[in-house]
Amino acid sequence: MMGSVFDPNAAATADSGIYGxxxxxxxxxxxxxxxxxxxxxxxxxGTVDGPSAIMEASLQxxxxxHDYPDLWQKGIWMDEFPKELRTLHxxxxxxxxxxxxxxxxxxxxxxxxxYYDNLYAxxxxxxxxxxxxxxxxxxxxxxxxxxxxxxxxxxxxPLAYHQYLNEAxxxxxxxxxxxxxxxxxAFEGFKYSHASIFYNTLKFSNVKKLVQVGIRDYCHQEKExxxxxxxxxxxxxxxxxxxxxYEGGKWKDLVDEMVAALPEKVYLSIDIDALDPxxxxxxxxxxxxxxxxxxxxYLLNRIRESGKDIVGFDLCEVSPGDNDWDxxxxxxxxxxxxxxxx
Numbered sequence: 001m002m003g004s005v006f007d008p009n010a011a012a013t014a015d016s017g018i019y020g021x022x023x024x025x026x027x028x029x030x031x032x033x034x035x036x037x038x039x040x041x042x043x044x045x046g047t048v049d050g051p052s053a054i055m056e057a058s059l060q061x062x063x064x065x066h067d068y069p070d071l072w073q074k075g076i077w078m079d080e081f082p083k084e085l086r087t088l089h090x091x092x093x094x095x096x097x098x099x100x101x102x103x104x105x106x107x108x109x110x111x112x113x114x115y116y117d118n119l120y121a122x123x124x125x126x127x128x129x130x131x132x133x134x135x136x137x138x139x140x141x142x143x144x145x146x147x148x149x150x151x152x153x154x155x156x157x158p159l160a161y162h163q164y165l166n167e168a169x170x171x172x173x174x175x176x177x178x179x180x181x182x183x184x185x186a187f188e189g190f191k192y193s194h195a196s197i198f199y200n201t202l203k204f205s206n207v208k209k210l211v212q213v214g215i216r217d218y219c220h221q222e223k224e225x226x227x228x229x230x231x232x233x234x235x236x237x238x239x240x241x242x243x244x245x246y247e248g249g250k251w252k253d254l255v256d257e258m259v260a261a262l263p264e265k266v267y268l269s270i271d272i273d274a275l276d277p278x279x280x281x282x283x284x285x286x287x288x289x290x291x292x293x294x295x296x297x298y299l300l301n302r303i304r305e306s307g308k309d310i311v312g313f314d315l316c317e318v319s320p321g322d323n324d325w326d327x328x329x330x331x332x333x334x335x336x337x338x339x340x341x342x
Contacts, residue, residue: 044284
């Protein structure tokens with residue numbers, strides 16, 4: 001696409017787009033929608049700046065992808081999160097923190113419940129505004145024939161993509177790589193928490209299967225929900241997978257099972273904390289264990305090689321911290337995802 005005027009071997013320039021690519025939105029086959037949002041995050045904050053960290057780190061990514069060397073020619077372009085939504089998010093941070101602090105200090109009671117209910121309502125209304133914008137952008141770019149991915153932010157961000165697919169009547173399954181199940185009915189009182197994304201998504205009957213990989217931190221409610229719907233939810237717990245490998249099993253055989261559990265149409269939802277935290281130490285809720293980088297790359301490649309129709313994807317929970325390591329890893333995971341869906 002850009003071979004005659006662009007040198008993929010040269011260093012990226014400051015005025016270039018994501019991955020140093022000079023393409024316009026019209027020229028790009030892949031559109032990334034950034035979502036700068038993390039109002040329900042209660043442990044480590046910073047994922048709101050994940051998109052900007054990945055954008056900056058992407059300029060250092062060499063463009064000859066090992067598996068998809070011509071990926072750069074397809075064009076990748078990153079949209080812009082509206083300033084008014086970022087302003088709204090930042091304005092609500094004190095309310096979010098006040099709620100969480102009050103919960104941990106056991107300050108919410110019958111006398112002040114109405115006050116905190118109002119704070120919850122303000123945040124929920126703001127998230128509805130966010131999701132409305134995201135759905136509209138997905139529809140806009142899909143209408144132009146683009147492949148669309150989301151870049152969070154915390155893991156509440158992709159709900160709008162599932163709303164869009166539900167409205168479109170598309171039946172599909174989800175490959176969810178994460179340290180956490182994200183199946184809580186609510187967390188810390190937030191209905192649309194990052195910890196509830198798949199509880200909310202499973203309300204849509206067109207979501208036929210949820211295959212979870214890397215899971216190693218969950219509550220009783222989440223495990224009971226997963227075990228109660230074995231035909232719809234398949235969890236590959238990290239410890240179970242490791243035990244099989246330690247006893248002579250192969251990652252290939254586990255991946256075969258993961259891919260076989262997915263239907264023809266698949267949505268890819270990647271929380272960076274699915275990886276070993278040495279690769280993402282500043283993510284919102286790091287957990288010991290997890291996948292190696294190449295294990296995730298192998299899994300994603302095998303899904304592509306299976307011929308599954310990938311209907312959408314997201315990458316969430318990248319947080320820059322005090323250095324550029326998380327952004328560096330996140331930029332490479334996103335680049336690989338773009339190759340898988342291209």
